Each structure stands twice: as structure tokens, then as C-alpha cells.
Amino acid sequence: MSFSGDVKNELAGVDTQARHCMIAELAAFVMLSGSAEETESGSVLRVRTENEAAARKLFTLLQRAFNIDIALHREQDSRHGGGVFRIEDPDRVRAVLAACGHETVLRKECCKRAFLRGAFLAAGSVSDPEKSYHLEVVCPDRGTAAVVRDAMKETGLTPRIVLRKKNHVVYLKEGDQIVALLGAMGASISFLNIENVRVLKEMRGSVNRRVNCETANLNKTVVSAVRQIEEIRFIRDNGGFGELTPQLREMAEIRLAHPEAPLTELGSFLNPRIGKSGVNHRLRKLCAYAEDLRRRTETS
Ligand SMILES: [Zn+2]
Incomplete structure (x- = not known):
């Protein structure tokens, strides 16, 4: 598996404990890969996940924070093991959107880290540190990119944003910053792996x-x-x-x-x-x- 895949697998396995953190992590999924749609029977919330690890995490978060079993509404996307999750009950859609959109979602330090974890799982990728240092989160619009960027900034990082096609991409280019973000998101094994590669690279250089x-x-x-x-x-x-x-x-x-x-x-x-x-x-x-x-x- 790619380094990016390893990181996502690890992040999906991080046990988000507090409900406020679950909501922050869920908010990232909804902001980055969700879409709400009005139908005759009420609003439907769709959240697309691009791989199995992200799907697993989203499933767990919705179940534990809102007692919603979306497994029933999962449209399997066999290519990447991900899929589109649908929440069709209007009351539940409203509850999820209200909780995720609340202004207090990113107030706590722990919640910022959970949000970044969700953002990476939903739309992030990181290159193999043996080859280059690049971590990015692809955001659908400027506003979302600004939220992701600010959450990174408040974690002590200096992310930049670049426009790629229609997407606003928040990215990090420095090895030490990528390491710091992995640590903040809770990917401690990937954190150690990339840190080892980094130290090794420096050693080779010297x-x-x-x-x-x-x-x-x-x-x-x-x-x-x-x-x-x-x-x-x-x-x-x-x-x-x-x-x-x-x-x-x-x-x-x-x-x-x-x-x-x-x-x-x-x-x-x-x-x-x-x-x-x-x-x-x-x-x-x-x-x-x-x-x-x-x-x-x-x-x-
Ligand atoms: Zn929290």
C-alpha cells in the first residue's frame, strides 16, 4: 500500500473518544465531501468516501455520535472500497448538519486535531517521504480551504493554498511540518516512519x-x-x-x-x-x- 494509504488506515483506527471531537471529525467529512439535497420527502445528505478506511471511520462516527446506522444506505463503490453514504431521514440530516455547522465545532484544541484527521481521511493525501515531502487536502471551495488552513495554522503549521482546476488545495511542503501534522492527527506510527526517513535523509546528506x-x-x-x-x-x-x-x-x-x-x-x-x-x-x-x-x- 502507498504511504498515503498507510496513513489513512492508521487514522481510521484512531479512536475518537469525546463526542465534541467526533462531531468535529464528522464536520470535516461533511464539509469536504458531503452534499445536501432537497427531495420531495425532505433533505438527503450524501457523503462520499474514497476508500475503505475513510468509509469505516465515517460509519463509526455517525453511529456513535448520532446513532445513525448508515450501513443500510451505503452505495458500494467497488473501485476504491469507499462509497457514498446517504442519510435520508430529514430529522437526522438536520441534526447532523446543525451539530457540524455549529460555531463551537473547532473551538477546542482536541477538536481541531480531530477535524484535521477527518479532513485528511476525506480528501487528503501525502507523498512517499522517500521521494518528496508533500501533503495536501483538496477542498471544494475557498471557504472550506480557509477553514482547513486555519485549523492547520492554529496547530502551529504554515500551510499554503493553491487553485487546482476547480479545487482549492491546502498543502504543506516541509518534512518537519508534515511530521507535526501526522502527530497532531494521531498517526503516531506514520509519524515515526516519516521521522525515521527524514533523519535518515539528513544523515545521508551529511x-x-x-x-x-x-x-x-x-x-x-x-x-x-x-x-x-x-x-x-x-x-x-x-x-x-x-x-x-x-x-x-x-x-x-x-x-x-x-x-x-x-x-x-x-x-x-x-x-x-x-x-x-x-x-x-x-x-x-x-x-x-x-x-x-x-x-x-x-x-x-
Ligand atoms: Zn474535542
Whole structure:
């Protein structure tokens, strides 16, 4: 299953406890994928669910908050395991719409989270965090999008809205914000999964940077070894070896004999052996001597 499907499955399984939260969650379903219609026998409320997880949640919410058994009115949509739920009893339609439309629906913190959970179940999707960070809720109109956006904002997020065809899409683009929303909605397993991916991604990034840095250092080492060897050859070919102190001459010969050896290894070939900084010091002296010799041979 997709990451989005996993999240929805998990959210559908979150047990919404308080009735105020149930109503907030239900209000999201009604706002995002509901439609009310007047018929001869009274008003009918239709709520479309796009998958099995959302259908299961909607069924439970209506039953527990309003004692409505919509299983009887479920028109199966076999493609996605979702379907359209119909509530035909006018009194019940009125009761649901009044409760969901009440101004206090989103007042409590817990209810905002339940509302966002319902919104995601009804019309949300999230991309696989391995590939990209994108979470969105597709809203049918500007007003609904504003409600979803504000609920996210009040949870500390910074969502944006984009118009796509006829829909107003509320979306998040940052990994840490998507993680925060999953946590707020109660998807703790998905929360951990995406957090792991995020940490892993960051780790990979920093490992790559470190590897690049080490490669750069290695290149620098190779470049300086090549330069040292050129300088020592210049000294040798211009009869400079005779002018060197015994220590520098030994250093020069060992550098030429082991062109690829790192400095610490070069030091171990000397008698007595010396450390990396000692080797570095002698090689620098050799290079300085080569420069001096070059100046002298050029002017003479
Ligand atoms: Zn609540």
C-alpha cells in the first residue's frame, strides 16, 4: 500500500473518544465531501468516501455520535472500497448538519486535531517521504480551504493554498511540518516512519558532505605530493643534493622512493623515525630550498 494509504488506515483506527471531537471529525467529512439535497420527502445528505478506511471511520462516527446506522444506505463503490453514504431521514440530516455547522465545532484544541484527521481521511493525501515531502487536502471551495488552513495554522503549521482546476488545495511542503501534522492527527506510527526517513535523509546528506570533504583533502594530499616530488627532482637534477643536510637528503630520497606514501608512512622510513609534522616540516624546507635553487640557477 502507498504511504498515503498507510496513513489513512492508521487514522481510521484512531479512536475518537469525546463526542465534541467526533462531531468535529464528522464536520470535516461533511464539509469536504458531503452534499445536501432537497427531495420531495425532505433533505438527503450524501457523503462520499474514497476508500475503505475513510468509509469505516465515517460509519463509526455517525453511529456513535448520532446513532445513525448508515450501513443500510451505503452505495458500494467497488473501485476504491469507499462509497457514498446517504442519510435520508430529514430529522437526522438536520441534526447532523446543525451539530457540524455549529460555531463551537473547532473551538477546542482536541477538536481541531480531530477535524484535521477527518479532513485528511476525506480528501487528503501525502507523498512517499522517500521521494518528496508533500501533503495536501483538496477542498471544494475557498471557504472550506480557509477553514482547513486555519485549523492547520492554529496547530502551529504554515500551510499554503493553491487553485487546482476547480479545487482549492491546502498543502504543506516541509518534512518537519508534515511530521507535526501526522502527530497532531494521531498517526503516531506514520509519524515515526516519516521521522525515521527524514533523519535518515539528513544523515545521508551529511555523510555525502563528509565524503566530499575527505575526497577534497585526499586530492590536496595528492597534489602536494606531486609538487614535492617535482621540487625534489629539480634539486637532484641541478646538483643540489650535495648541498642538503643529511636529514633533508634522506627525506628527499625517501619521498622519491615512495611517491604515493602518506606523510606518516614516510616518517616511519626515516632513521630515527619521525612523526607527520616532522615530515611535513622537512618537505616544506625542501620545497623552499628548491625555490631558492631555481632563483639562483635562473639568474646565473
Ligand atoms: Zn474535542
